[in-house]
Amino acid sequence: MKRLIAATLFAAPLLGASLPALAAPVNLVTNGGFESTTVSSGTWVIVNSAAGWTVGPQGLEIRNNVAGSALSGSNFAELDTTTNSWISQIINTVLGTTYTLTFNYAARPDNQGANSNGLNWSIGNLSGTVGQDTNTAWQTFTTTFIGTGNGMTLRFGSIGRSDGYGTSLDDISITAAGGASTGAAAIPEPESVALLMAGLGAMGLVLRRRKAGQGKA
Ligand SMILES: [Ca+2]
Ligand SMILES: [Ca+2]
Incomplete structure (x- = not known):
């Protein structure tokens, strides 16, 4: 019985963690709205790091209600900091799954x-x-790609x-296609699936052993 409880405790958090994915598509992009950096309203910063992103050597400009305003939240980004720059992040994908990439862009009011x-x-x-x-x-750009x-x-x-005046960027998302309209599960991380299956397998193993033990008694 102790082993059954242990196996259940092991599996329960994984089950709990995977359930919210059934309700809404998960945005696989970390910090796609650039809200993780604190920027005072009416000001801007050029940072060398931001949650989720690898930032090029020319930095990442994050603005709060200056030279435009965020599409959502407080912050938005620009990649012509003092010269042209870039950001990137790695998205874990499942082979053959169709994903939707969406992002929003705008010229700044004082564009050159x-x-x-x-x-x-x-x-x-x-x-x-x-x-x-x-x-x-x-403006919203959307495309699909295959994992x-x-x-x-x-x-x-x-x-x-490259002059310090660039195109604004906000609300970047990648979701497994169909997740929103069908209510189907966003695809969990492969590691989560493996752990979940291992947890369920452990439960089944314990249950089978208990059943076998009862038969012998
Ligand atoms: Ca934002
Ligand atoms: Ca420029």
Whole structure:
């Protein structure tokens, strides 16, 4: 019985942790809204690190209600800090699963023209450019890609003239496609599945042993 309790305790947190994924699609991008950095309203900072992101040597500019305003939350980002820069992070994917990448971009109100603006984006081998215009309204870009089963690099870089005035970026997300409309589970991390299966297997093993023990008694 002690072993059964131990096995249950082992499995329960894993079951609990996986259940919320059934209700809503999980954003696999960490800090996709740039809210993890504290920035006073009306000010901006250039940082060399930010939660979830690898930051290029030219830094990451995070603004709070200056030269535009966030699409959501308080903060948004710009990658032409003092010169063109980039950010990236590794997204763990499941082989064959379709994912949706979404992000939002806008020219700053005091932009220096279309030739100064723009972002390139990439996820794995898929890439493109946006924002080589002077549209100061937030625009949403969405695409889908197929998971390779490995970590895939999500990257954004500033393009256009390198002059300290670049395209704003906010609300970056990657979700397993279909998760929102069908209520199907977002795909758990492979490690979580393995642990969960190990936990359930341990429970089953204990139960079988108990049943076998009862038969002998
Ligand atoms: Ca934000
Ligand atoms: Ca620029």
